[in-house]
Amino acid sequence: MASKAANRTLRLALRGESILTNPRYNKGTGFTVSERKAFGLVGRLPYRVNTLEQQCQRAYDQLASRDMPIRKNTFLSSMKDQNWVLYYALIRRHLKELIPIIYTPTQAEAISQYSHLFRRSEGLFLTYPNEDSMEEDFLEQTRGRDLQLFVCSDAEAILGIGDQGVGITTAKSALYTLLGGIHPARSLSVTLDVGTDNKDLLNDPLYVGWARKRVRGEDYDRFIDKFVQLVRKYYPNSLLHFEDFGVSNAKRLLDRYHGKHAVFNDDIQGTGAVSLAAVMSAVGVTKSRLCDQRFVIYGAGTAGLGIARQLRHGIVTIDGIPVDQATKAFYLLDRYGLVKESLGHKMRPGQEEFVRPDAEWSNAATNEKGEVELLEVVKQIKPTVLIGCSTRSGAFTEEVVREMGKHVKRPVIMPLSNPSNLVEVEPKKANEWTEGRALLATGSPFPPCHQPNGKEYIIGECNNALIYPGLGFGSMITKARTMTDTMIIAGTRRLAAMAPALHDPDLPLLPDFSDAPMVNYEVAVAVAEQAIKEGIAGVDWKKEDVRARIKEAQWVPTYADYVYDPEGLSA
Numbered sequence: 001m002a003s004k005a006a007n008r009t010l011r012l013a014l015r016g017e018s019i020l021t022n023p024r025y026n027k028g029t030g031f032t033v034s035e036r037k038a039f040g041l042v043g044r045l046p047y048r049v050n051t052l053e054q055q056c057q058r059a060y061d062q063l064a065s066r067d068m069p070i071r072k073n074t075f076l077s078s079m080k081d082q083n084w085v086l087y088y089a090l091i092r093r094h095l096k097e098l099i100p101i102i103y104t105p106t107q108a109e110a111i112s113q114y115s116h117l118f119r120r121s122e123g124l125f126l127t128y129p130n131e132d133s134m135e136e137d138f139l140e141q142t143r144g145r146d147l148q149l150f151v152c153s154d155a156e157a158i159l160g161i162g163d164q165g166v167g168i169t170t171a172k173s174a175l176y177t178l179l180g181g182i183h184p185a186r187s188l189s190v191t192l193d194v195g196t197d198n199k200d201l202l203n204d205p206l207y208v209g210w211a212r213k214r215v216r217g218e219d220y221d222r223f224i225d226k227f228v229q230l231v232r233k234y235y236p237n238s239l240l241h242f243e244d245f246g247v248s249n250a251k252r253l254l255d256r257y258h259g260k261h262a263v264f265n266d267d268i269q270g271t272g273a274v275s276l277a278a279v280m281s282a283v284g285v286t287k288s289r290l291c292d293q294r295f296v297i298y299g300a301g302t303a304g305l306g307i308a309r310q311l312r313h314g315i316v317t318i319d320g321i322p323v324d325q326a327t328k329a330f331y332l333l334d335r336y337g338l339v340k341e342s343l344g345h346k347m348r349p350g351q352e353e354f355v356r357p358d359a360e361w362s363n364a365a366t367n368e369k370g371e372v373e374l375l376e377v378v379k380q381i382k383p384t385v386l387i388g389c390s391t392r393s394g395a396f397t398e399e400v401v402r403e404m405g406k407h408v409k410r411p412v413i414m415p416l417s418n419p420s421n422l423v424e425v426e427p428k429k430a431n432e433w434t435e436g437r438a439l440l441a442t443g444s445p446f447p448p449c450h451q452p453n454g455k456e457y458i459i460g461e462c463n464n465a466l467i468y469p470g471l472g473f474g475s476m477i478t479k480a481r482t483m484t485d486t487m488i489i490a491g492t493r494r495l496a497a498m499a500p501a502l503h504d505p506d507l508p509l510l511p512d513f514s515d516a517p518m519v520n521y522e523v524a525v526a527v528a529e530q531a532i533k534e535g536i537a538g539v540d541w542k543k544e545d546v547r548a549r550i551k552e553a554q555w556v557p558t559y560a561d562y563v564y565d566p567e568g569l570s571a
């Protein structure tokens, strides 16, 4: 891979053990003969110098000898603690195979066992009882660092596995580097530990987080705000990425800080964007428009509402339909069935935007609690698009899917819940129940299905990782003061334009994850161009220079040449 990084020379003040134990600079057997002499490593390493390629081969063989995905996950996480270049170079060489190991689905298991698998911590931990020393703790980990990205989580709604106390941000940061090209030293994962309501963790004597009930209300807001203000004070041009916050906080926090700092909620905006791209690709296949669709969204929480808003925004901006009219295309369901007026206080903030009038449902069949369930909504509405983000495994039953397939030639079915075992319907079944007509996309990777004509149908992976690293990089690189909806739409359109299904309806709705670095690069370019166009960028680049600037700024996992210099870098 040709890049500036390949030819860099770094002047380092570290020697001996201190360079070998620093994952940012360690090369292991990759240190050259002259580097070994300069850095006091001749007697500390076996004789043979390996190329990065050879190191990757050895690491891959070691990885392959581990049979269970979770064992591969822990192996890779140790490797990240030892040698960043090797870790990222190895995964880049086997992207499609290894992303499911370091991300969904295996990372869900790693997070749920975090306290038991614990070896070494990564990133910054800000814990509620240490609130008074937060600034000191923050500065201790960040002082002198050129940070551009903070990925934070309070771990209340990790993927679909719920409250995990501590978790996810390191995986999301790693994907920023792998797929977006962000220098791993420029991002920091931050755990905001405000306790947990997960009884298993509270009762686990090995739990490493703060074993108290979650702090909520004003105390919670003050704690989070203190952190956000530190980011704003010390890193005013950084991007603050929120991940897997609980449904009562995710949108609220995004709204609170939007416009004040460049903030991004991945579950709301990233998921909304990738889902809109998938649906744009599907309407390309069905030769219809976004505004022709009837959308049923099952699970109206953080992701479900984010998707509904983003799809609506797409209808408004792409098809030019007024927002009130666009809203009418959406039918949301949550724990209490269809979101309709009479739900009253059961409705959570945000759902009221999409509430259906009761009168529309006066003749609908209800369950014993008076709720209109999914099957009935599908019967009445005959949706063209069915999206799941409910964490309820198997919710798209055979009856539901067959009913949908009765009325629509190419039903678009997107069961997005992660990890894989929580998927609303296995793509293989949805494919079978619609005789191969369904246009499918899932949140986690699934094997291809077989069509009745014997052809393979590859399942597009509708995961925010296909777009958030590019959205984030495009915003950061241009020092955008805020992440605007129009920047997100620009990135989404660029992603949708790369959909394989646009060229052949038998191909997947979204690009393959093995192309995710290229896809995210294109997204970053689109976002950066838009930020410059809107006048909110902190750089004054010409549009025609954006591609080269981004390429040049991307970190690639190759070894730099090192020169010993007592005045050089030491961290």
Ligand SMILES: NC(=O)C1=CN([C@@H]2O[C@H](COP(=O)(O)OP(=O)(O)OC[C@H]3O[C@@H](n4cnc5c(N)ncnc54)[C@H](O)[C@@H]3O)[C@@H](O)[C@H]2O)C=CC1
Binding pocket: 157, 158, 159, 160, 161, 244, 246, 247, 266, 267, 271, 274, 298, 299, 300, 301, 302, 303, 304, 333, 334, 335, 336, 388, 389, 390, 391, 392, 416, 417, 418, 419, 422, 442, 443, 444, 462, 463, 464, 465
């Ligand atoms: N593919 C992707 O890129 C993404 C997928 N997700 C997945 O979506 C799922 C939901 O995530 P969030 O929205 O963050 O969680 P959330 O907790 O905010 O939302 C889940 C919603 O589903 C509802 N729900 C639960 N059981 C239900 C049932 N039986 N019937 C109907 N609704 C039910 C809940 O009341 C809640 O409103 C998770 O599995 C997550 O991994 C989330 C973000 C991105």
Ligand SMILES: CC(=O)C(=O)O
Binding pocket: 104, 158, 159, 160, 244, 266, 267, 417, 418, 443, 463, 464, 465
């Ligand atoms: C992919 C993701 O962000 C989630 O499942 O929460």
Ligand SMILES: [Mg+2]
Binding pocket: 159, 243, 244, 266, 267
């Ligand atoms: Mg998430």
